[in-house]
Amino acid sequence: MKPALAALFVCAAGIAHAQTPGPTFAKDVAPIFQAKCQVCHQPNSIAPMSLISYDDAKKNASKIKARVVARVMPPWHIDKSVGIQSFKNDRSLSDAQIATIAKWVDAGAPMGDAKDMPAAAKFPDPNRWQLAETFGPPDLVISSKNFTMPAKGEDKWFRPLVETGVTEPRWIRAIEVKPSFPNGRKVVHHALAYLLQDEKGVTGLASTAMDMNMGPGLFMEWAVGKTGQIFPPDAGKLILPGARIKWEIHVHAMGEEAKDNTVELAVYFYPKGFVPPHRTVLKMFDVTHGSDLDIAPNEKSITQNFYVMQAPARIENFQPHMHMRGKAMTMEAIYPDGRRELLSAVNNFQWRWHVNYVYADSVAPLLPKGTTLVFTAWHDNTASNANNPDPNQWVGWGDRTVDEMAHCWIDVTYMEQPEFDKLLAARKSQKMTGMTMPQGSR
Ligand code: HEC
Missing domain, CATH: 2.60.120 (Jelly Rolls)
Incomplete structure (x- = not known):
């Protein structure tokens, strides 16, 4: 590359400008790693390598791009195109941050100007x-x-x-x-x-x-x-x-x-x-009907289960549980008036990561009595599932990570009808002020 030439271009008016340079580690990437990666990617924390120094980042650049673009890292595997998107513990990257990292890797992972480096982030004891x-x-x-x-x-x-x-x-x-x-x-x-x-x-x-x-x-x-x-x-x-x-x-x-x-x-x-005022209970919503699961070699399978809410309730979180062949899970509500709403979907399940997606208070779904919750789980026992240890095996239900399961852990807050009506009314007026647009809560 000839930087002197690459750094200049001539705009329509015929004036030469310094071309906006691509992202550098010091200026653009290090701040993202500090905010979204280093909590785990530092010595003494849980990840296999540190992402603090430029050398460490550069050495891992192609892996970083692959994981980040596939939305496997940071571990946040919710489908961003459907359902509720406001969570208390969201650690995902924005589209712009992903694009910055990808561009930086594609350009050869340049360091940039050391003067641009942010001060080292301080992390508490892991x-x-x-x-x-x-x-x-x-x-x-x-x-x-x-x-x-x-x-x-x-x-x-x-x-x-x-x-x-x-x-x-x-x-x-x-x-x-x-x-x-x-x-x-x-x-x-x-x-x-x-x-x-x-x-x-x-x-x-x-x-x-x-x-x-x-x-x-x-x-x-x-x-x-x-x-x-x-x-x-x-x-x-x-x-x-x-x-x-x-x-x-x-x-x-x-x-x-x-x-x-x-x-x-x-x-x-x-x-x-x-x-x-309310007692929260942790419930397991089984998707596979007990141990009824039989996944053929080199096949994908779908399982579904239905639960009718016996009392008005607020759903506090979404946390799918599957093993190595687990691929996706959705939670849908069919309201008593027949309306359907997809509340949440994980479309990129990673069995090592049992992320608990905790809804923000303003959007945690409020389900009237008689609402049906529909859970759908997808298992992928083909070779295209990178986590699959052996696509030629039949896989049944079982405790080991090479067996399969599908269920969802949810904290449910049941309430009396008047309480529920009050919450629903508050939600509606919140919506009308235009300050927040709660989803999953009509
Ligand atoms: C909550 C902790 C956590 C966060 C946050 C996190 N990681 Fe990770 N990362 C891990 C762990 C643990 C592993 C090893 C297990 C695995 O692969 O899932 C890993 C694995 C990886 C790998 C694969 C390493 C290898 O040698 O195969 C890459 C690349 C990676 N992370 C990049 C990132 C980037 C980039 C970010 C931020 C944008 C990030 N991670 C955020 C915990 C985390």
């Missing part, structure tokens, strides 16, 4: 409790028992039962989950924490009566890629004296022995005596 920034230190930390995973072998499941030590009823505003650092993070694929407590004698909870198979049920679900759960300011979870946690921790081998790992739950309470 092993910290992340929600402590919002709520202060956790009020309660519940640890699983230690487990050790050998270097090689089949996936394992650990199911310890532990006491919480809770001595009085408390309402919970947020829960965070963290496998021990650094090896726990590398081997834990997925952890469930069931809350076991005696709910007899608990009165005044609309949700308890409304959802027969609820009970206290699941306390928290965690999978790689997820941090935790913050409940909206009018809702929470209830924990009672004597409560215990039954863990189910799914672990896979990482090539070296991972000794004495734990998974910890951090619990953040509402102030003592505060009772939120």
